Amino acid sequence: MTHHYREQIKNIASKYGNDRGYLMNIAHDIVNEFGYISDEMVSNLADVLNLPVVQVRDMISFYAFFPRKPLGKNVIRLCNAVIERMKGADEVGKAFEKALGISFGETTKDNLFTLLHTPCIGLSDQAPSALINKIPLTNLKPADVPQIISELKAGKDVSDLPQARVQLNLKKEGEVICAPLDSGTALRNALNMKPEEVIGEINKSRLRGRGGAGFPTAMKWDFCRKQKSPIRYLICNADEGEPGTFKDRVILTEYPDLVFEGMTIAGYAIGAKEGIMYLRGEYAYLLENLEKVLAKRRHLGLLGEHICGREDFNFDIRIQLGAGAYVCGEESALIESAEGKRGAPRDRPPFPVQKGYKGEPTSVNNVETLCCAARILEKGGEWFSKIGTKDSTGTKMLSVSGDCEHPGVYEVEYGITIENLLELVGAKDTQAVQVGGASGKCVAPKDFGRRISFEDLPTGGSIMIFGKNRDLLECMYQFVEFFVEESCGWCVPCRAGTTLLEKKFRQILDGKGTAQSLAELRRIAQTVKSMSRCGLGQTSANPVLTTIYDFADLYAEKIKEENGKLLTFDLQKAMKVGIEASGRTKEGVK
Amino acid sequence: MSKPVIATAHFTGCFGCHMSILDIDERILDLVELVEFNKSPINDIKNFTKPVDIGIIEGGISNDENAEILMEFRKHCKILVAIGACALTGGVPSMRNLVPLKECLEEAYLNGPTVKSENTGIIPNDPDIPVLLDRVYPCHEVVKIDYFLPGCPPSADTIWNALVALLKGEPLNLDYELIKYD
Structure with missing residues (x-):
């Protein structure tokens, strides 16, 4: 062996x-x-x-996609993200368990199948979904399962299954991302300027990073360019792991040319020769087409040596495939991962623009940001700055999922209110809207007049809608569970805190909480938020912190005061072993 | 004005915290002036006879009797103060938590080297003996505890200062020496 x-x-x-x-x-x-x-x-x-x-x-050992024990010939990873479960993922899961005769985490005796759960795989708009041997299956129903299993047993290829179809679900096209581009137009415009002028044009557009934090792109590029180093890198963050986000899936499927054009322009602006696209492992099925597009661009002279005939501009792009770790969406963790290490975030400063990939100045930009940059170089910063609001120019790609008639991706102008958005996507009787994914904010109806923008409600693109019949706190609990799973384990407040939060939250949801438990829950959440080392930990308590006041009634319903007695203590259960070991009968207990 | 009423209880521990209460020496005369004692091992009152202002509890919860009395204390006392390591964490008795209860009992009564001969041992099962719980619990896992005084035992001065502060409704300031344990 x-x-x-x-x-x-x-x-x-x-x-x-x-x-x-x-x-x-x-x-x-x-x-x-x-x-x-x-x-x-x-x-x-x-x-x-x-x-x-x-x-x-x-x-x-850090990555979900590197199993350390043999798995079955077919690996089924059923997504158990919040929206997926709302749409019936649990029932599909049970159907798989029944059809295979195993539980999740197990492999069949004949080594043909392994059944696993996976967090959000970017298909919340066509849930329930699963990755089988890395091929995505969508809109699954429990009734589909026996057929899927029997066809796999017969040796049929996964991609031939009728469920192996990812719908594009692009529901609203805007003028920035979803417009046609003549490959090279924007790049040629950029190459006719000095790199500083390119950054100036981006500055004029007031473009801000689309990952959620909203750092001004021109400033980031400028910082990076001004570092005294002969080598610089440009990284495109295509690791959208935030539950409920799938806009990059649509961009990378439909507009890859625009992304690569933006990367090349960014490379020119900051003075990088090498660009890396960090693609999340769950999107491995997009890799083939992306490589094709890269090859085509090399063929057209838009990538590689002497781009567009310019003797002094060489730039190429490689795609780095991730391996299933949410925290790698954080830029410094992403850099660690791209260097072939475990994806643990770095301390800062130094920031990646100072010391990034391989210790060199690196600009990490979101897929969508780079698309915007390309469009700005095509149509001008002035044009771009007129779209959206004062502090949030341009458009935003929103991934809308949950309780609405038309889930999918919408390119909307910044400044749209939640109310208008809900109307657009056909959502009725909405109890709450989760803006910005698990780490974002749960917005109550009283705040539906608020606007999607950096100055009000920022989001990396995830919009999850919870209808009035949903158990909202259970959904929040699932977010908390997600963070327990995804914490990298480096710092105590996040590693231990997320677990404490999960346990306390469960107690309360199970009706075993007292007013004291609620105060404790709030205190743990506050500690996790203020003491954690990176963005993951700092935002991991948001599902609790953003609901505990606005949805105080839901919490209050769960609390029973029992006059100081704690409902978590079960005397009968605690006595069981003692009674059995001494062979007493019920009557034998005083 | 009637005097504040105090009750004390001892669960699974060594009674050291109660000894420490008695260690307040001659101040016990002041204490008797200040407060009235209800149910307590000190005066051997077995049952609550009136509502209690402050309940002081020592020891962890290792059997059903401990648990029931603690719950009774919670019911009758306005304020519950847990004192000493055993009440706060389970303390030394909770070292048995590392071994499953069944194994503990079998080792003690059936298989241990001090059991006279094989097959003659029996795990005590008289109805009068309390039933051991699966593990030793700190008091705050059974009922809500209002104040905690750490120490093994907390010194007489710590207990005295805490009690006086509580009775007067003043903030508690303990000198460094009183809460230093190494």
Whole structure:
């Protein structure tokens, strides 16, 4: 057994020049080859790369897509994100369990199937969904399951299944992202200017980062450009892992040229020769087409050496595939991951624009930001700045899912109110709207007049709608559970705090909470928010903090005061072992 | 004006905290002037006879009797103060929490080296003996506790200062020496 993989691991590593910087790719290749990566293989790989074993194991063990034990021939990853469960993912899950005779986390005896759960895979608009052998299946129904299983057993390819179809679901096209582009137009305009002038044009547009934080793009590029270093990098963050976000899926499917054009322009502006697109592992199925587009752009002279005939401008793009870790959407964690390490966020300063990828100045920009940049160079910063509001220019791609008639992606002008948005997507009797994903804000009806914008309600694009019949607090609880799973474990407030929060929240939801528990819940949430090291931890208490006041009634309903007695203590249960061990009968208890 | 009423209880522990209460020495005469004692091992009053202002509890909760009395204290006392390591964390008795209860009992009564001969042991099952709980619980996991005084035991001065502050409704300031444990 040992010999047969030793040689192959050596070959895979040498394909990447035995460079530890490509550890993600090497691990992906090993998993594609063997289906998993065992401790032995890890030691072996560490030998080949001349690294300490713990360093390799540290990295491998971090990612959901690098299993360390053999999985079945077919790996079914059913998405259990909040919206998916609202749309019946649990019933589909039960159907899978019944059809396969195993529970989640298990593999069938014949090693044909492994059944797993996965957080949001960017298909909330066509839920319930699953990845089977990395191919997405959508709009699943429990009745579909037996057929899916029998066809897989018959050796049929997953992509031939009728459910293996991702709908585009682009419901509203705006003028910035969803407009046609003649490849190279924007880039040629940029190359006719000095890099500083390109940044000036972006500055004129007042473009801000689309990932959610809203940092001015021109300022970021300017910082990066001004660093004294011969090498700089441009990274496109295509790791949209925020539950309920799928706008990048649509952009990368429909407008990849625009993204790559934006990346090339950014590369020119900051003075980078290399661009990396960090694509989330869940979107591996988009990889083939993206590579094709890159090849086409190289062929057209829009990428590679001497771009558009310019002797002094070389720039190329590689796609780095992630491996299923939410925290890698955070830019410094993303950089760590792209360097082939575990995706733990870095301390800052230094910021990535100072010391980023491989320690060099790096600009990390969202997919959508780069699209905007390309469009600005095509149509001018002046034109762009007239769209949207004063502090939020341009449009925003929103991923709308949940209780509405038309879930999908909408490109809307910044400044749209929640009320107007709900009308647009056909939502009625809305109890609450989750703006900005699990880490965002739960907005109550009294605030539906608020606007999607950096100055009011910022969002990376996720809009989840909860109808009046939903158990809102259960949905919030599922967000909290999600953060327990995704915490990288580096700092105590987040690692321990998210778990404490989850336990206390569960107690309250189970009707075992007292007024004291509610105060404790608030205190833990506040500690997690203020003491955590990175954005994940700092926002992980938001599902609680943004509902505990605006939806105070829902919490109050769950609280029963029992005159100081704690409902979490069950005396009968605590006595059970003692009674059984001593062989007493009920009557034998005083 | 009637005097504030105090009750005390001892659960699973060593009675050291009650000893520490008695350690207030001659101040016990002042205390008797200040307050009235109700149910307590100190005066051997077995049952509550009136509503209590301050309940002081020592020890962790290891059996059904402990739990029931603690709940009774919660019912009768306006304020509950847990004192000492066992009440706050389970303390030394909670070391048994590392071993499942069934194994503990079997080792003690059936298989241990001090059991006379094989197959003669029996796990005590008289109805008068309280039933051991699956683990030793700190008091605040059973009922709501209003104040905690750490220490093993908290010193007489700590208890005295806390009690006086509570009775006078003043903030509690404890000197560093009183809350330093190493």
